[in-house]
Amino acid sequence: MIDELEAMLRPPALPMAPYPAKSVLLASGEVMVVRQASVDEVEAMLKFIQPLSWLDRDYYNIVSARLFAELLGWKTNRVRDEYCLVGVIDGVLAGIVNGRMFDQQHGISYHTLTLKRGLRVGAHLFASKMEHHIEYLGQDEVWIVAESPIGHRRWMIEYPLDKKFEIQHELGGAPSWVLTRDTYFKAKSRLVTGTRPVSAELLAGSYPLKEPDLSTMLVQIEHTLEARL
Amino acid sequence: MRDVAIVGVGSTQFGRAQWSLLKMMAEASHDAITDAGIGDRKIDAVYVANMGAVRNNRQAGIASALVDRLNLYPAGADTIENGPASGASAVKNGFLAVASGLYDLVLVCGGERMQEVNNFESTEFVSYLTHRYAEYIYGVTLPSLAGMFARLYMARYGLTPEHLAMVAIKNHANGVLNRKAHLRVPVTMEGLLTGPEAAMNNPWIAEPLRFFDCCPVSDGSSAVLLAPAALAKEFKKPPVLIAGLGQATDTHAVHERPDPTELTAVRLASQKAFAMAALKPADIHVAELHDAFTILEIAESEEAGFFPKGEGHKALERGLTKIGGKLPINPSGGLKARGHPVGNTGVSQIVELALQLRGEAGAYQVPNRPKNGFAVNFGGFGNNVIATVLKRGV
Numbered sequence: 001m002i003d004e005l006e007a008m009l010r011p012p013a014l015p016m017a018p019y020p021a022k023s024v025l026l027a028s029g030e031v032m033v034v035r036q037a038s039v040d041e042v043e044a045m046l047k048f049i050q051p052l053s054w055l056d057r058d059y060y061n062i063v064s065a066r067l068f069a070e071l072l073g074w075k076t077n078r079v080r081d082e083y084c085l086v087g088v089i090d091g092v093l094a095g096i097v098n099g100r101m102f103d104q105q106h107g108i109s110y111h112t113l114t115l116k117r118g119l120r121v122g123a124h125l126f127a128s129k130m131e132h133h134i135e136y137l138g139q140d141e142v143w144i145v146a147e148s149p150i151g152h153r154r155w156m157i158e159y160p161l162d163k164k165f166e167i168q169h170e171l172g173g174a175p176s177w178v179l180t181r182d183t184y185f186k187a188k189s190r191l192v193t194g195t196r197p198v199s200a201e202l203l204a205g206s207y208p209l210k211e212p213d214l215s216t217m218l219v220q221i222e223h224t225l226e227a228r229l
Numbered sequence: 230m231r232d233v234a235i236v237g238v239g240s241t242q243f244g245r246a247q248w249s250l251l252k253m254m255a256e257a258s259h260d261a262i263t264d265a266g267i268g269d270r271k272i273d274a275v276y277v278a279n280m281g282a283v284r285n286n287r288q289a290g291i292a293s294a295l296v297d298r299l300n301l302y303p304a305g306a307d308t309i310e311n312g313p314a315s316g317a318s319a320v321k322n323g324f325l326a327v328a329s330g331l332y333d334l335v336l337v338c339g340g341e342r343m344q345e346v347n348n349f350e351s352t353e354f355v356s357y358l359t360h361r362y363a364e365y366i367y368g369v370t371l372p373s374l375a376g377m378f379a380r381l382y383m384a385r386y387g388l389t390p391e392h393l394a395m396v397a398i399k400n401h402a403n404g405v406l407n408r409k410a411h412l413r414v415p416v417t418m419e420g421l422l423t424g425p426e427a428a429m430n431n432p433w434i435a436e437p438l439r440f441f442d443c444c445p446v447s448d449g450s451s452a453v454l455l456a457p458a459a460l461a462k463e464f465k466k467p468p469v470l471i472a473g474l475g476q477a478t479d480t481h482a483v484h485e486r487p488d489p490t491e492l493t494a495v496r497l498a499s500q501k502a503f504a505m506a507a508l509k510p511a512d513i514h515v516a517e518l519h520d521a522f523t524i525l526e527i528a529e530s531e532e533a534g535f536f537p538k539g540e541g542h543k544a545l546e547r548g549l550t551k552i553g554g555k556l557p558i559n560p561s562g563g564l565k566a567r568g569h570p571v572g573n574t575g576v577s578q579i580v581e582l583a584l585q586l587r588g589e590a591g592a593y594q595v596p597n598r599p600k601n602g603f604a605v606n607f608g609g610f611g612n613n614v615i616a617t618v619l620k621r622g623v
């Protein structure tokens with residue numbers, strides 16, 4: 001039973017189509033399941049994200065801290081129309097992306113956090129997030145900012161996105177870029193991959209979320225880079 | 230000329246340094262000095278290999294700075310910049326100093342901290358190697374040169390993208406075994422080329438080269454301690470002899486070469502090194518080749534004389550270059566997986582070979598006690614190459 005005050009604090013909710021799970025074969029030969037996370041999984045994710053908020057590498061600190069707050073806001077009904085997708089390899093969390101619907105036509109991309117580096121996990125998950133906004137939520141455009149140079153290369157340059165600096169993005173008002181339906185479908189064959197449906201066995205293996213080994217994760221983040229000469 | 234032995238080796242973790250360039254170099258040097266067990270002996274001179282410290286790290290005169298950091302006064306100190314061949318150039322100069330009798334104990338240290346700048350800048354700074362007016366101003370980068378080279382090579386010799394991927398798969402598998410390697414991630418043919426997500430996993434960088442055909446941008450430092458072979462018994466570890474050294478240059482602009490698929494400087498440098506060592510390619514048991522791009526490992530393996538021209542990829546197909554094969558190439562993971570801190574790479578190749586010849590390479594040790602090792606350190610796009618032959622000492 002939601003009391004009157006709590007009801008006033010909670011944002012209204014738009015209907016949101018679910019994201020159908022898919023599988024992605026990584027360069028390592030590992031299969032990553034990309035699926036929607038539920039609110040019930042937030043607590044586990046927060047535990048994995050929290051240690052990274054002190055990691056001063058590639059903006060992991062700010063991305064982790066903000067993602068932590070966004071997921072907590074979702075769990076406590078303080079963010080409107082939020083969703084979260086996770087990448088899971090053999091049950092272990094490999095990456096998290098999230099965003100929300102601003103309204104029926106416009107989406108806001110929040111964050112992409114890669115826990116397993118060097119295999120383009122972040123690129124696959126960001127593409128899945130765009131796929132969700134355009135193809136499943138049926139939106140016309142997604143507003144995006146990048147906090148790290150890696151993000152700028154992956155989103156703004158690789159797609160490429162258009163400038164939409166007149167929009168005040170929720171992430172601190174940083175200059176916003178936009179992915180339109182047109183941009184998305186032009187980039188789709190290049191950047192959006194995955195196989196559906198995911199077998200029941202594979203999907204079941206992605207529950208519950210297992211914690212990545214923190215020391216391995218930190219070593220990877222310290223030593224793995226995506227750029228090439 | 231005196232015989233020269235490697236009496237100590239050291240290396241940092243490759244990848245992203247948490248410390249300054251100087252601290253990394255001090256760590257590798259300290260490891261080499263400790264490995265040798267020099268006791269009360271004084272190091273006579275320090276040769277430092279580096280390519281980008283002035284630009285990327287705002288540090289000049291790093292050989293002098295390293296002497297200070299290690300308290301090695303009044304040792305002589307020289308910094309050697311020879312592009313990606315700086316490492317082997319420094320080893321060569323250290324060798325000459327000991328061989329000539331000028332010095333008895335020489336420290337050679339390579340170091341590069343490339344990740345102090347962003348990746349656009351690191352690609353840009355490596356592009357300074359190219360011909361300023363014939364290549365650089367037109368936007369030529371090292372990946373673009375390697376891409377054009379690979380395209381010609383594939384057309385002429387029948388290599389396929391699968392052959393290039395086989396180099397990456399082999400070297401990544403080796404890198405997994407090397408705890409100091411930058412990339413310790415295994416990769417598969419399906420993940421890189423034939424699977425449904427391959428185009429996204431492994432996008433074009435400079436067609437026909439893809440993401441996993443290119444080495445990473447790495448920080449790292451390595452060091453060797455050189456002494457006259459006659460004194461080698463006074464140190465802790467079994468000596469490894471520098472038996473042969475060869476160096477050759479080629480045109481600066483690649484298009485000026487009569488045949489751009491010929492890496493003439495690799496061939497000539499290798500021939501000189503083998504002649505000096507009185508060995509043949511068939512006598513080599515392990516090699517570290519400069520695989521900044523996968524195509525280079527194949528091409529260099531041919532130019533060095535290990536396989537006939539145009540047949541390096543067939544050796545790869547037959548597994549001859551794997552650990553356990555007839556001629557293991559890049560058991561450390563090579564530049565592709567161990568990493569490529571440009572100015573340091575030539576020193577790190579010598580460190581890796583010395584470990585192999587001493588039987589101390591651990592999980593990636595080549596079997597059957599290798600006796601002779603060979604390295605190619607490739608500067609520019611093959612315009613300054615140094616080949617080195619090492620022999621296990623007695």
